[in-house]
Amino acid sequence: MFKKRENVTEIEEGDLLSPKFDNDGLIPVITTCINTKEILMHGYMNVEALKKTIETKEAHYWSRSRNQIWHKGQTSGFVQKVIEIRIDDDQDAVWLSVDIGNGSSCHVGYRSCFYRSLPLGKINNAKEVKLKFEEKNKKFDPDQVYKGQPNPTKI
16 A cells, blocks of 8 residues: 565665554554653554555554554544654654643553653563552542553553
8 A cells, every 4th residue: 555665775774654653554653742742652563554644643553452553642532633644754654743732642541651750770580670650640540531441551
């Protein structure tokens, strides 16, 4: 569907989209908030999800756990409105800048999926590295929003 990848110069310096999907047909996507610039989430797209995202101006991803296209916010109501899409130099990673208003992007209920930080410095025991919660309040209750729905992730 997108231009065939033919040579490095075209891919890195050309003006046609030639995304490189991995062996599973996926390309990684990092999504940031257009207003705060914070990282909201990391996900994957297949060809269909990328095409739908471009055409609808709303984020669509490939759910590896459910093995299907996932329209972000369809269940929670926190749709990611795409403001800009960028692709990296060798066209194997996508960056979305989205507007979620005062909403959330994390199925756990926080605004960002990156709601915890790791301590920096010497690690004495890797089994005891403590995470710090950077977001204290959830935007929604996942048990209420996803009631009766399959868990969005698989351990």
